[in-house]
Amino acid sequence: MLDSILLKAPVYLLVFVRCFALIMTLPMFSMRAASRIAKVAIAGYMAFFIFGSIDTSAYAPYIGPEGSSSMIYFLLLVGEGLIGIIMGFFISIIFAAFSAAGQFLAFQMGLSAASSYDALSQVENPLMGQFFNLVAMLVFMQTHWFQRLFLGGLVTSFSSLNALSIATSNEKLARFMISGLTGLFSDALVIALPVMGTLFLITVCTGLLTKAAPQMNLLSEGFPIMILVAFTIIALAMPSIIDFFVRSFNNGFSDLEKLFATISGGV
Numbered sequence: 001m002l003d004s005i006l007l008k009a010p011v012y013l014l015v016f017v018r019c020f021a022l023i024m025t026l027p028m029f030s031m032r033a034a035s036r037i038a039k040v041a042i043a044g045y046m047a048f049f050i051f052g053s054i055d056t057s058a059y060a061p062y063i064g065p066e067g068s069s070s071m072i073y074f075l076l077l078v079g080e081g082l083i084g085i086i087m088g089f090f091i092s093i094i095f096a097a098f099s100a101a102g103q104f105l106a107f108q109m110g111l112s113a114a115s116s117y118d119a120l121s122q123v124e125n126p127l128m129g130q131f132f133n134l135v136a137m138l139v140f141m142q143t144h145w146f147q148r149l150f151l152g153g154l155v156t157s158f159s160s161l162n163a164l165s166i167a168t169s170n171e172k173l174a175r176f177m178i179s180g181l182t183g184l185f186s187d188a189l190v191i192a193l194p195v196m197g198t199l200f201l202i203t204v205c206t207g208l209l210t211k212a213a214p215q216m217n218l219l220s221e222g223f224p225i226m227i228l229v230a231f232t233i234i235a236l237a238m239p240s241i242i243d244f245f246v247r248s249f250n251n252g253f254s255d256l257e258k259l260f261a262t263i264s265g266g267v
Helices: 002-007 009-025 036-051 057-062 071-109 127-142 145-160 170-212 218-265
Strands: 115-118 123-126
Touching: 009 036, 009 071, 009 145, 036 145, 071 123, 071 127, 071 145, 071 170, 071 218, 123 127, 127 218, 170 218
Parallel strands: none
Antiparallel strands: 115 123
16 A cells, blocks of 8 residues: 555645645634644545545646646646535535624624634634634544545545646636525524524513613613523523434435536536
């Protein structure tokens, strides 16, 4: 196996670049706390195991004896890196939907000011957004979607998509990413809408009671009530939320596989 890698070092580097770009854009591996040496090592091992099970004949006409120093080979490297970034960015969009749902809830609960640096999303995120992000990561790992991404999705991408097809399918890729961003907000609203609707009714009732009896000062008591009700609804709805997480990952991977099939089939 090592001899074949040495003989086909330019092709192995193409595989490595796609794996490394995917790792650098995934939510868990893109953290600054993760060692760069570990990321390079993981990408190298992934490329080592994938290299023997993929068909790289599409690159043969473009990699000659001096292919490693040609401009065409450099463009192939850029294309492979772009494919890895697209895959990792799409997975990040799925996780961003859960984080956005937590931000919607935090704003309605009055916890929008309670924000800190989120290591997973690498942005300032309210506590509820971090909570949903951690739950999504646990579901992602527990339901073996992590293995499906590397063992299934990445290998499938090599068999159906290469850097040469990126130049002829840029419109399809743009539409795919725009639809993913649209689904981000729709999924976030689906997750947060039950709690947001309940808290909105509590706010309306509190405002009416305050107008009817100003001496009660219910607005100051409304924040603890909304926080308690919100956490109660989240605890009761957590099985349904986790089921929605699983279906979101399933639909996301299905859409990604359909994109690969569409680009490779040219339809």
